[in-house]
Amino acid sequence: MQFFQDLMPSLNLSRWTPAVLRKHLLKEETESIESLCRMMMKSDGEYSSLFLAERILNAFAKLDYRQRLDFFSVLLVDYDIDTDNIKSAVEEYDKNSDAANLLRVTLAAEPGRQELLRRINLAPGEDARTPVGGDS
Numbered sequence: 001m002q003f004f005q006d007l008m009p010s011l012n013l014s015r016w017t018p019a020v021l022r023k024h025l026l027k028e029e030t031e032s033i034e035s036l037c038r039m040m041m042k043s044d045g046e047y048s049s050l051f052l053a054e055r056i057l058n059a060f061a062k063l064d065y066r067q068r069l070d071f072f073s074v075l076l077v078d079y080d081i082d083t084d085n086i087k088s089a090v091e092e093y094d095k096n097s098d099a100a101n102l103l104r105v106t107l108a109a110e111p112g113r114q115e116l117l118r119r120i121n122l123a124p125g126e127d128a129r130t131p132v133g134g135d136s
Contacts, residue, residue: 034071037074039052041112054123079112079116080112081111085108
């Protein structure tokens with residue numbers, strides 16, 4: 001145990017803040033905003049989601065007007081509701097109107113972009129940063 005106690009001060013962990021760690025690990029952003037969004041939707045960890053949200057917001061801030069329009073088109077098309085899924089959920093609810101099937105309809109009716117924007121807007125950040133989904 002003494003070995004680890006002696007080792008800890010030499011590591012100087014206080015200098016490894018999340019921002020420093022991110023810079024050390026990433027050095028330069030190489031992922032597109034679209035691929036970051038796909039990673040976000042697959043992410044199930046709190047830290048990784050916050051980390052990805054920050055990367056998405058930073059990537060969004062660097063987009064010009066045309067690139068932002070393209071990004072919003074991706075949100076509109078790629079993150080829309082799955083019509084087959086909602087049809088199936090409604091059919092099941094029509095056969096059996098229980099709470100589980102109502103929940104399935106409710107979840108199917110939510111477009112993926114709503115969940116994506118919800119996750120992105122959890123990112124800690126500067127007050128001046130514009131949220132991806134709006135201008136407030």
